[in-house]
Amino acid sequence: MNRKELYTIAIDWFAKQGWKPFPFQKKTWKAFLEGKHGLLNAPTGSGKTYALWFPIVLNYIKSNPEYKTNKKKGLKAIWITPLRALSQEIKQAAERVANDLDTQLTVGIRSGDTPQKERAAQKRNPPDLLITTPESLQLFLASKDYQKLFKDCSAIVIDEWHELFGTKRGVQMELALSRLKTVAPKLKIWGISATIGNLDQAREVLLGPDSKAFQNSVLVKANIKKNIKVASIIPDKMETFPWRGHLGIHLLDEVIPIIRNSKTTLLFTNTRSQCEIWFQRILERYPEFAGEFAMHHSSINKETRLWVEQAIRAETLKAVVCTSSLDLGVDFAPVETIIQIGGPKGVARFLQRAGRSGHRPGAVSVIYFLPTHAIELVEASALQQAVKKQAVEDRIPYLNSFDVLIQYLTSLAVSGGFYPEEIFPEVKQTFCFQSITQDQWSWMLQFITVGSQSLQNYDEYKKVEVAEDGRFFIQSRAVAMRHRLQIGTIVGDAVLSVRYQKGGYIGSIEEYFVSKLTRGDVFTFAGKNLEFIRIKDMQVHVKNSTKKTNRVPSWSGGRMTLSAQMSELLRAELYQASAGNLYSRELKSLKHIFKQQQVESIIPSNQELLIETFETREGHHMVIYPFEGRFVHEAMGSLLAYRISLLSPITFSLAFNDYGFELLSDHAVDIQQVLDNELFSPDHLLDDLQKSLNATEMARRKFRDIAVISGMVFTGYPHKMIKMKHLQSNSQLLFDVFRDYEADNILFQQAFRETFEHQLEEGRLRIALERIEAQQIVWKHCEKATPFSFPIITDRLREKLSSEKLEDRIRRMTAKLMRR
Template sequence: MSGKALPKPLSDWFAARGWTVRRHQMEMLQAAGAGRHALLTAPTGAGKTLAGFLPTLADLIEQPDFDGLHTLYISPLKALAVDVQRNLLTPIDEMELPIKVETRSGDTPANRKARQRVKPPQILLTTPESLNLLLSQEDSFTLFAKLKHVIIDEVHAFASGKRGDLLSLSLARLQQIAPDMRRAALSATVADPDDFRAWLAPYGDIDTVTHVLGEEGAPADIAIMIPETPDGDKIRVPWAGHAGVYAIPQVMEQIKANRMTLVFTNTRFLAEFIFQKLWEINEDTLPIGVHHGSLSKEARRKVENAMATGKMRALVCTASLDLGVDWGDIDCVIQMGAPKGSSRLLQRIGRANHRLDVSSKALLVPGNRFEYLEAQAALDAVNEGKRDGEPFRPGGLDVLAQHVMTCACAAPFQEDDLLDELQSSLPYSALDKDTFDRVLGFTRDGGYALKAYDKFKRLRRDGKGVWHLVHPRFATQHRLNAGIIVDAAMMNVRFKNGRNLGKVEESFAAILSPGDTFFFAGMSLELVKLDASDVIVRATKKAAMIPSYMGLRLPLTTHLSDRVRGFLTDRAGWARFPDDVREWLEMQDHRSRLPEPGELLVETFPHKGLHYMTAYSFEGWNAHQSLGMLLTRRMETRGLKPIGFVANDYALACWSMEPVTDPVPLFSADILEEEFFDWIEGSYLLKRAFREVAVISGLVDRQHPGKRKTGKQVTFSTDLIFDVLRKYEPDHLLMQAAWADARARMTDVARLGDLLDRAAGSMVHVELDRVSPLSVPVLVMIGREHVAQGATDDALLIEAEGLIEEAMRGD
């Protein structure tokens, strides 16, 4: 293929539709013709998917007799692969091309999977996990021998995580099998293209990857919804909350005014909650649905089909549709609560219209005053073309162990050859021989403390240094259990007498230690113990020190956090804010101070006989939750008698019986070595992290032929192994991986470390005689954590109004 011109069937097809081939689509064709890898970054509606497939279609038009697998399309979502298949078949059918396109995922019938390996289609659409399973087959070398092209869609969504580690390793293996294979990645939202070029390139050589920049589309039409009365009069931006419930009547008016509206929320709970609130005032009984990851596949498909056929007026959804099915009839996207990142906002806005020449319409509904600033920050970032994203980090050792077993299942290997192959993958480019030997040792027999057990003896090395599977049954077990996504386990909250209070995600239970008090089901509860699947509690009259179970939260990106901090001291810019937001900042400036960029402001003040400390660290709810746990432990040891803490994305507030006169020692960096280590060791957190890495690495099986282990059985198995390793081999490879996960992923410890390092030289302590305006949004949450289910909001409203009046008095 020359790569300079479209074959006639393709050019005729474009002409018949009245379309012109876009510049970036031709550049993708030319890059492929030159044998180069390519990263395409282009806005939604720019025809990215077609651009990715043009080299494939052109190749197969010129080689109509091509027999074998020509192109792999990798999607982070099974639903996206199905949608792409539908859209790709249209041009193929209209051009009457003899090209077969099929999907392969966990939902594909077994007989079709078997046939695909013997007689594959020219184009196969799949996921990272299914690809890695294909590479574990003995016939993978034959299956992929003729592979010409790999297309990775929505690459930003998973490249920097463990699924990206697995895919990067799979690409390295594919490149060994088919050395001339070209890689292409597609995305609408990439913060630093060079990072992704390095991830995409063999051996991280970005010079081999052409960055194709898509044509700019019409700028998005984004507005922030300001609360209004039914008569259209402006009302105040709320002090607290993060759901934007006050705007439900306005949201319903938007639904009525548009053909089709997507209403995004940040959690599954909020999706259900907002849906119910909209339904309560849906007097016209408009067809409105809800879509999130906890719903059954059948329920999701039903609303997706209704949207695709224009039978739905609105869909309330979560990140389950961030990358999802593209529906051209959507003409408005509403974000309830702050978007938490400019790239995420852009991705969600991109679900509307799908035309470059028409502005996508979006409305942001901030839940409180800090969220108003965050919404404005996200809007500014989108308008300036600024993106944010997850940072890249070294690849997970548990993922590496799984992939080594994948390679062993496919064929015997020489370790030097495999090490070189692995190092061609960017996440493992710094993999040294010693670490690789430890991974091989673990894959061989489980390591020093476990090699006495036959069930872990999976590999052997012969006299020529070649590694082999000990028995074919280990390949069968590996294929049944391989994968990166570990289902979030739920745990029962119950009393010792067996009475069940409900379920919480294990990630919440993991942060608890015996004696901790938390709020759940309208009661203050004290943790007695955790067992395999139960959180055993007793009712207590002690105040709940830990905020109530809130489910998973999207993290606030550092990029948006920095922008919000910048707003606080940009006094000239306050003029564009609503009056009440501007007055709030002005009163804070008058009564206390506003934190300068890079500065940690800590305020202390009395309130109703207790002593409060509020730190404005802007590091996100997840990091603040961890810091709150650590600070209250340190306060306890120093005799300050802490009672509890509460956090939002912007601030953390602790309250105690004794005043904090000097906060500097509380925030010293050694808290991550002393209290953090003790907390991790004493909580369930490390065991939970170990369970995930044990499953991913293949140490513990999730299922056997014909049956699947329950979450309780898996937890029991991993807990036993964890106890053995902690006692006899604490430096085991998986213990190392579990600590890395517990520190980096589950507690945002990297952001905590940055915060504490900054605190040493930038803390400003302001002692006040009463509540400050800036502290009200976080303090208002305290009451919400302790009101029993079914109680009225009157007490909360009175308390909030009292706080606001106290904070905003000018004297």
């Protein structure tokens, strides 16, 4: 069957559905059937799944003319999804194509949710088309005879590549692909990505920079202009001195008419805690929504999440309060409206969420922006510019993630063994390990066989044995089992399941939150008020409670930072305000705040960095506004405090948000001395950062993750997980050993490198300092706190006061400032 006949099959199928294929779908079919690898850039809801399932099935038809009567056994294609929740959608699309074309192809899902019985059946008789996750693919590579399973595989698709790219899960995927290229010579590799700033690099990381696959690859862009309408919810009356969280719930009544006028609404929050609070408050104030309202986040049990997703499809729910758990691919055609609560902190995330509305080709996406404090309306104005310019962030790929490489080599050793001379060239072809040296490779091999220099006397680190012919393998069944249990790169705080006393599973929360509860304490979770009874076998036992509570679980990762792209757009909006150009509805609504800021201080232009100083009963405040995001401000604040202390002994407390940071001290700072000594210089940045931030302590925390991923510490068996404090102490012990006796240990050094590159965003901090060096520094000595500084001051108070006391304190502070 020639290519033209194959295209006709696909086009006829589309016609039967009343559809017409998009040009990008046809381009993808053509490139795939010509034997090319590639990356498809397409927005959510544009038909990207059919862009790749079709050529996979058509390629099978081409290779098997008797496909209707004589089906070849064995795995033919793999579809990787980063979220298990997406598997059913992808399976339905694959089955629809395979069944409608009479191919007899079977479709299977393999993930952490797949029952053991089904896994065993898949092992005996693999499905033709397999949908799985990066972690499950690694488990296949850790299985005996995996080469036989994959040898006839003709395609692998990595969906939502933008979610994996720039993470250790992405590195895990790079290594798996490097092996599959050798094992399955006919394999075509394709990624699907939403828009990111560095798409060409995303393709390079996916395929390997110097590989034959990259040289024979294409980048296909959908070029579907998504019509996104951004509508900000602006209150009639706004405070002049804004603070975080104050506006959010106060605008709840503005949200209800929007929900009532829409078939289905998704309310996106940035954190799971915020999600819980909004769900609870809406039902408290509008009990008539009970039964029509639901909540969706990743810590709620799977059955509830699936029920919510199905209910949205069936249009039986009026609204869902959710987090990023509904950002990706799940197909909800009926969703009419999106409400974003608080700044999304990134353009790509905002566009992804906007795309959930009007989730059909050609439909208009409506997204309402609800600020949690007034200054966030500047972000809303900036996002409108981002939509116009299609300005999205780059993703920064990981380099030399040696902990992931050690885990991968151990997986290969479990599967029956590997020969280093065969695997090294494959590893070196990946983007992450393109610069790995022979010495580093030898160190890795030594580490998995005898442990590092300071661990070689301990048998527990001697996992891998070497056969006479040079094959590296694992003999011990106990070591193999422990390794398989720990495959993966997602390391968070220890998670405990929450269950009713009689056994019903509700969801999962982190050990850190539970450790602060005592028997009888009530907290809100999964939309219920629950009374804490006890912890038993890594389970939190609870019962329903009628008591009211403000206590909501908090999860790590709860505080997000502005992306570099978002920071740049935000600064551009403020520069417009500085010039008096309040061109957008959002900027006009902040006119009174900008006016007060100009009275008390200034709004900096693009040529200026603003420093404000003022004095209160708390002490001497110095507030600096780089508008670079909270992570950069945390590092810059610590750096500046350290450099000032070198000029004269002084102690600071530090507070920061996405717009700036505050240094508070008992003594006034000689600002002129600060300016004369070029304290914002990027020179000696790394050295000064190490001294200012207690980088060793930060690296120690980072090392815990590296120790878990590399298998140096074991996290435990199912239902018998090792407590987080024990994991921490085990990894700290190793960290201290390496620091004192083996400072050149590659994993020890990696902890510091990742701390600076990924946690402190050292590269972005350096660029910010270089920008500041070229600006004029404007120092304003103010009589009192300004509208710009007020959110930073109140954020610091939030850490010390309960929510009721905080509101009272801020009300008094605001009244005092307004009286003046």
